[in-house]
Amino acid sequence: MPHPCTDPHHHVHDAPSFVDAVERACRERSLRLTPIRARVLTLIAEQGKPIKAYDLLDRIRADKALDEDSAGAAAPPTVYRALDFLLANGFIHKLESVNAFVACHHPNTAQHSVPFLICDRCHSAVELEDERVVAQLDEKARALGFVPQAQTLEVHGICARCAQAG
Ligand SMILES: [Zn+2]
Numbered sequence: 388m389p390h391p392c393t394d395p396h397h398h399v400h401d402a403p404s405f406v407d408a409v410e411r412a413c414r415e416r417s418l419r420l421t422p423i424r425a426r427v428l429t430l431i432a433e434q435g436k437p438i439k440a441y442d443l444l445d446r447i448r449a450d451k452a453l454d455e456d457s458a459g460a461a462a463p464p465t466v467y468r469a470l471d472f473l474l475a476n477g478f479i480h481k482l483e484s485v486n487a488f489v490a491c492h493h494p495n496t497a498q499h500s501v502p503f504l505i506c507d508r509c510h511s512a513v514e515l516e517d518e519r520v521v522a523q524l525d526e527k528a529r530a531l532g533f534v535p536q537a538q539t540l541e542v543h544g545i546c547a548r549c550a551q552a553g
């Protein structure tokens with residue numbers, strides 16, 4: 388059986404239960420999930436695959452779910468600060484190669500480095516949750532006297548579902 392996180396079907400958590408899990412994690416860690424942070428998180432979760440910052444901004448501008456104060460506060464810097472908060476606390480990941488954000492499937496773990504498998508056909512992104520890959524890369528870098536501070540591993544290709552669809 389594949390590890391759940393390498394199974395492409397694993398990441399279709401429904402958005403509400405993902406947002407619930409993040410709300411719980413925020414309470415436990417005494418973090419403030421403000422309305423704008425919660426809204427940005429929900430939009431990313433509902434998307435179900437990587438979403439670009441300007442698409443998020445568009446959706447928030449058109450948003451009926453926010454009251455007037457929050458919508459007024461939804462200027463780009465506010466949205467970028469909300470993204471920074473969500474990134475710093477490990478609730479979302481940023482995919483550098485496609486410049487987009489995706490929900491982390493493990494909102495209860497702290498911020499982590501994780502390789503991603505990105506499908507170039509359906510644009511889904513799945514975490515390849517294998518600590519050995521991350522640890523080994525770190526180890527090899529250190530053996531060369533290199534001090535790694537961040538890992539961005541993004542593998543592009545065709546996902547199992549798209550490969551099957553031909
Ligand atoms: Zn993650």
Ligand SMILES: [Zn+2]
Pocket residue numbers: 506507508509510511545546547548549550
């Ligand atoms: Zn695909």
